[in-house]
Amino acid sequence: MDTNILVIGSGISGLTYAIKMAEQNPDIEITMISKNNLLESNTRYAQGGIAVVSNFKKDSFEKHVEDTLIAGAGQCDEEVVKFVVEEGHDRLQELIEWGAQFDVKSNELHLTKEGGHSEKRIVHHKDKTGLEIQKSLIKKIKTFANISLLENHTLVDLITDHHSGSEYKRCYGAYVISNLEQEIIKISAQITVLSTGGAGQLFSHSTNPKNATGDGLGAAYRAKVYMEGLPYVQFHPTALYPKVNGNTFLISEAVRGEGALLKSLAGERFMLKRHEKAELAPRDIVARSIAEMINQSGDDYVLLDCSSISEKAFLNQFPTIRENCKKVGINPPKDPIPVIPAAHYFCGGIRVNHYGESQLKGLYAIGECSYTGLHGANRLASNSLLESLVFSHRAALDSIEQMKKNLPPQDFYTHLPDWKGEHYISNKKIDAIVKLKKQLQNLMTTKVGIFKTSMGLLEAEATLKNIFLETQEIYRQNKLTLGVCELRNMVSVAYLMIKQSQGLKENIGVFYNQDYVD
Ligand SMILES: Cc1cc2nc3c(=O)[nH]c(=O)nc-3n(C[C@H](O)[C@H](O)[C@H](O)COP(=O)(O)OP(=O)(O)OC[C@H]3O[C@@H](n4cnc5c(N)ncnc54)[C@H](O)[C@@H]3O)c2cc1C
Structure with missing residues (x-):
């Protein structure tokens, strides 16, 4: 399959990006894949809302910037914080124009306050803001003839020079598995966008849905793309116990x-x-x-x-x-x-520039799978939907510019190699995958969770190595399935998180190693 733009993931970031691209470029083909149905995503479960300065009598951009910097514990990129806060207002208006409805009181947006905010500035739709946004974006995206939507299709690996034998140093699309038929499809694309969300499923208790297994991060890691801030995992204080x-x-x-x-x-x-x-x-x-x-x-x-x-x-x-x-x-x-x-939330992710592009040309990462510098070592509540909106817009602008430049010739994309490897997967192996996932979640929760120690991180690394070896064996000897893909990614993200955590020598933001406490 050939397309101009491949968007991987249908949360707020992927949907917003695709809508923007389609609106401005009716002649280009956009393909969006989503691991489950279009709705299932972290976005759908967002309750609180979007942090946007709206009441200029009481609030100001400066106050929102200040609150974000304090939460980020000195690790934010101030320039990013400033433009995200300032551009948020326009992005919210677009969302409203596209049909999303937010609570209003006396003809003004009703604002709530969340932890770390000095003013009431959270725009919301009752306690189901994400669902409202997701539904209105899905409704909007279905109006574009130049967007093809492939539900139940999962990213396996990004296509790079490693596969093509070329030296353009770009990303050329992705290999994707159809969850139902279990066939691997090659989708070549001039621009590839990862909007695959977070990886909460690395832990035993997570507010994230079951599909949040860090697939975008795993694929980017295998494509040798730089990742930053992975130890900064935010644990939401209040999840319902039962x-x-x-x-x-x-x-x-x-x-x-x-x-x-x-x-x-x-x-x-x-x-x-x-x-x-x-x-x-x-x-x-x-x-x-x-x-x-x-x-x-x-x-x-x-x-x-x-x-x-x-x-x-x-x-x-x-x-x-x-x-x-x-x-x-x-x-x-x-x-x-x-x-x-x-x-709850992965502050770290794929390192991107101010326009959402990773260090691999033609590969953008937006939303929770990215590390933009906005959150630093700790995200301020409700700043993530805001980040997704602002960076989707910026990435769309930049992609349009990039498509005007000298890209590899069209027949290069047509001749990219197909995926190699076909085997049979037995039910016994499926059990092994479930068991390994549980083992990994347990390991991450006990050794790499809210409280860490230096010894615990070493132990986690050693145990993870065994999980990795077993996963590799299953991967090499069996047909690729959704479960194998997810496990492989979870192991990669866990490994990176442990290694980066070992590299941190002081407690910053959400990172907490008990050995560093006096
Ligand atoms: C319970 C909950 C409450 C939250 N509340 C708030 C809030 O009030 N305010 C706020 O700002 N933030 C909140 N957040 C965080 C925020 O919702 C997310 O950071 C944001 O929605 C991420 O959007 P996204 O588009 O990056 O990813 P997501 O919305 O997670 O979308 C990811 C998409 O990628 C797809 N995908 C994943 N892997 C693959 C693959 N291998 N192949 C193909 N597709 C794939 C998924 O199917 C999904 O469509 C909350 C999160 C949760 C879980």
């Missing part, structure tokens, strides 16, 4: 923004003595405090007391949270919500 249909459900920070309090089972409001902003302290501090409280008390969880929020306000602002809590027999705001921290 799983809902096997998934860990997020209790948005906005609930704390509206006045909910964290308490131990013994009734102590423990955040008061840990940070001046108490429950609204930066996420890493709240997550660590909850984990410490759980370790000290021996309890399985702490409680989020929502009793200061009226029944009407809770139902109006948090209907999805209430619905999911009710599924496991909890009735907020009357009942306190049992919560635990869970892996």
